[in-house]
Amino acid sequence: MFKILDKRELAPKIYEMTVEAPRVAKSAQPGQFIIVRTDEEGERIPLTICDYDRERGTVTIVTQIVGISSNKICAMEPGDSFADFAGPLGRPSDLLDIPLEELKKKNILFVAGGVGTAPVYPQAKWLHEHGVRCDVIIGARNKDLFTYVDEMSRVADVHLCTDDGSTGFHGLVTALMDHLIENDGRRFDHCVIIGPMIMMKFAAMNTKKHGIPTMVSLNALMVDGTGMCGACRVSVGGKTLFTCVDGPEFDGHQVDFDEAMRRQNMYRGNKKTNPETHKCSCHGS
Amino acid sequence: MAVKIPRTPVREQDPQVRATNFEEVCYGYNAEEAALEASRCLNCPRPRCVQACPVGLNIPGFIKALHEGDTAGAAAIIAQDSSLPSVCGRVCPQESQCEGSCVLGIKSEPVAIGKLERYVGDWKIAHSAECADTLAPRNGHKVAVIGSGPSGLACASDLARLGYEVKIFEALHKVGGVLVYGIPEFRLPKEAIVAREVDNVRKLGVEIETDVVVGRTITIDQLMDDEGYEAVFIGSGAGLPRFMGIPGENLNGVFSANEYLTRANLMKAYDKDYDTPIYEGKRIVVVGGGNVAMDAVRTAKRMGAEAFIVYRRSEAELPARVEEVHHAKQEGIEFRMLTNPVAVLGDEQGKVTGIECVRMELGEPDESGRRRPVEIPDSKYTLECDTVIMALGTSPNPLIKHTTAGLDTNRKGCIVADEQGRTTRPGIFAGGDAVTGAATVILAMGAGRKAAAAIHEYISSK
Numbered sequence A: 001m002f003k004i005l006d007k008r009e010l011a012p013k014i015y016e017m018t019v020e021a022p023r024v025a026k027s028a029q030p031g032q033f034i035i036v037r038t039d040e041e042g043e044r045i046p047l048t049i050c051d052y053d054r055e056r057g058t059v060t061i062v063t064q065i066v067g068i069s070s071n072k073i074c075a076m077e078p079g080d081s082f083a084d085f086a087g088p089l090g091r092p093s094d095l096l097d098i099p100l101e102e103l104k105k106k107n108i109l110f111v112a113g114g115v116g117t118a119p120v121y122p123q124a125k126w127l128h129e130h131g132v133r134c135d136v137i138i139g140a141r142n143k144d145l146f147t148y149v150d151e152m153s154r155v156a157d158v159h160l161c162t163d164d165g166s167t168g169f170h171g172l173v174t175a176l177m178d179h180l181i182e183n184d185g186r187r188f189d190h191c192v193i194i195g196p197m198i199m200m201k202f203a204a205m206n207t208k209k210h211g212i213p214t215m216v217s218l219n220a221l222m223v224d225g226t227g228m229c230g231a232c233r234v235s236v237g238g239k240t241l242f243t244c245v246d247g248p249e250f251d252g253h254q255v256d257f258d259e260a261m262r263r264q265n266m267y268r269g270n271k272k273t274n275p276e277t278h279k280c281s282c283h284g285s
Numbered sequence B: 001m002a003v004k005i006p007r008t009p010v011r012e013q014d015p016q017v018r019a020t021n022f023e024e025v026c027y028g029y030n031a032e033e034a035a036l037e038a039s040r041c042l043n044c045p046r047p048r049c050v051q052a053c054p055v056g057l058n059i060p061g062f063i064k065a066l067h068e069g070d071t072a073g074a075a076a077i078i079a080q081d082s083s084l085p086s087v088c089g090r091v092c093p094q095e096s097q098c099e100g101s102c103v104l105g106i107k108s109e110p111v112a113i114g115k116l117e118r119y120v121g122d123w124k125i126a127h128s129a130e131c132a133d134t135l136a137p138r139n140g141h142k143v144a145v146i147g148s149g150p151s152g153l154a155c156a157s158d159l160a161r162l163g164y165e166v167k168i169f170e171a172l173h174k175v176g177g178v179l180v181y182g183i184p185e186f187r188l189p190k191e192a193i194v195a196r197e198v199d200n201v202r203k204l205g206v207e208i209e210t211d212v213v214v215g216r217t218i219t220i221d222q223l224m225d226d227e228g229y230e231a232v233f234i235g236s237g238a239g240l241p242r243f244m245g246i247p248g249e250n251l252n253g254v255f256s257a258n259e260y261l262t263r264a265n266l267m268k269a270y271d272k273d274y275d276t277p278i279y280e281g282k283r284i285v286v287v288g289g290g291n292v293a294m295d296a297v298r299t300a301k302r303m304g305a306e307a308f309i310v311y312r313r314s315e316a317e318l319p320a321r322v323e324e325v326h327h328a329k330q331e332g333i334e335f336r337m338l339t340n341p342v343a344v345l346g347d348e349q350g351k352v353t354g355i356e357c358v359r360m361e362l363g364e365p366d367e368s369g370r371r372r373p374v375e376i377p378d379s380k381y382t383l384e385c386d387t388v389i390m391a392l393g394t395s396p397n398p399l400i401k402h403t404t405a406g407l408d409t410n411r412k413g414c415i416v417a418d419e420q421g422r423t424t425r426p427g428i429f430a431g432g433d434a435v436t437g438a439a440t441v442i443l444a445m446g447a448g449r450k451a452a453a454a455i456h457e458y459i460s461s462k
Helices: A022-027 A068-074 A100-105 A114-129 A149-155 A173-183 A197-210 A257-264 B031-038 B048-052 B059-067 B071-079 B085-091 B113-126 B150-161 B190-203 B220-225 B257-266 B291-302 B322-330 B399-403 B441-460
Strands: A002-011 A014-020 A033-037 A045-053 A058-064 A084-089 A108-113 A134-140 A157-162 A190-194 A214-217 A233-236 A239-242 A249-251 B142-146 B165-169 B207-209 B231-234 B254-256 B283-287 B306-310 B334-336 B339-346 B352-365 B371-375 B381-384 B387-390 B428-430
Touching (some): A014 A068, A022 A058, A022 A084, A033 A058, A045 A068, A045 A114, A058 A068, A058 A114, A108 A173, A114 A190, A134 A173, A149 A157, A157 A173, A173 A197, A190 A197, A233 A249, B031 B059, B031 B113, B048 B059, B059 B071, B059 B113, B085 B113, B085 B190, B085 B441, B142 B220, B150 B165, B150 B190, B150 B231, B190 B207, B220 B231, B231 B441, B254 B257, B257 B291, B306 B339, B352 B387
Parallel strands (some): A108 A134, A134 A157, A190 A214, B165 B207, B306 B334
Antiparallel strands (some): A002 A014, A033 A045, A033 A084, A045 A058, B352 B371, B352 B381
16 A cells, blocks of 8 residues: 655645655656556556655655546645555656766756646656756647746746736647747757647747657556556657557657647546546546 | 266266356266266276376276266375366366376277266365375475476375475466366356365365465575475466457457356356456457467357357467367357457447458478468458457566576477476476466376476485
């Protein structure tokens, strides 16, 4: 059993939980995810690791209520325990493979949308701890939906944008990206995009336009998360890969987003999913 | 005289009824039936059945005890060689092993060894309090076992009996490996049988930790260097599903058998109280002819679908157990033999609408000794369906290979190990599907036992 130590509401329907999971905390790297199961009847739900504390033996996750399982996760309180909390799963971020000296010369841009902001944090934090500065664009529909802005501001240069202009730049993340590059003369040579699939699709199209190598973190449906079932199949550059073991980060210019979005809706209308609210699995978006 | 008694038939759930539920198909023998069947064994001086058993179970010995009315004695004899009699009695391919070599089978029908083993195993579960194994004195040596499937459980049991401090690390949330995620409830009940046999392994002193994905949560080197395990047994199975590589395989409605079965078995998607969904197909085509294909197609039938098997060879080459094919037919599964899929077809929303197939005929024998299926020209046709399940076999997961330096694998990704399970790294042993590729429960158990003996030798001689 994996005990929840802290819980806080970051925005409406978005919760952060810190969970006691010493083995996961010890091995976790930025970019990886965990599989959580609330109880005996629960689904195995993949969630990106948002922070970890090796000494305290804790891992932080952020969940947005979008359906039955995410609702069950968010209904749990400090003192309660998850039945299962397995990980870290997937490959760590590619940034960790780049020699530090080289990394320090790079201008790295993160683009975060919605609940995808928290999963960007461990990568930005890791870079900060290794003396590499980076920029983070955080987009939300309005000012009330931002999460992790304070945390992020401590480790990166943050640029906010909202669809309605209530805070920061008025416009989508793609428009802010254009603004930074075209108006402010910023130059980026590596981009990581994490957020809802549709946002990642358009943001990746935009970085392609600007010629910036780009990674995206996919939030595919999964069952086991260890390469056993293939539910998370994704086409990358015409090849079928498994998000859980080959990803979750892939070359954003090679991913077939239309197929990926279609596959996310595999169980829409299924007896077990609530068609009112349950749009997709809960990791990332 | 024994030969004159015909093989005792076993009672089964009515095919029409069972095709709509997940209750166990076969009821097994009761005490009278088991006694009668046990009386048929000739107790051969040089029993061929024992040689044909991958774990070398003392078959005539336990049957004799059973015949004499000593079921506890029979259970004790089996326990010397197997921790999972209730499992093996249900899922072993007896027709090609013990029963296939029974002398009675030459002129009549072989002794129903599998059903008798199951009877004794189930009796032991029901009487577990009375036949508690005595805990061997601990010898102070620690061994880690990776994977709680048949090979891991068998290896851990033998080592615990020798006094080792054994811990099994399981990646999933439930213990049993393929016994819980792969083989369906109607063939192998999870709570009543698998969980109870696992309890018996725990009673030997074996510890089990779930949610540990070795290669990610911890590496083998960390287990040995940081946690003090002197030897490691890798029984991580063959979990990586194969696809055909034909067009349309990523359409909505195409699944690996592993996914479909994992949702149904491990996640209990067929039960309305569980949250995991399963695709609600009306016409489901399963591609393949092995036990996994039969499990998938019979699960599909129970989910209320019209269910088909598509297999590129003929019925004689079906690799599945004879009993599974027989049961599948009884339950109304349609078999389309000598048929090979060439593409999955879909609509504009990306949902499966059918599977395009070609008809095959058998040509010359191939390297497997079976006649090679050859495509009949201009024989393309479409089988309409909304779901396609690929049951084409599995390969070992590369996670452990990638994170363990010096551990060799072959070109199929299987860990290289000798007959005793010794890998290319001293102190690291392996067995079961991780070494052989997808095979049977009992072969995996046999490999686990051999590796346990080799681990004992390795640690004793250090």
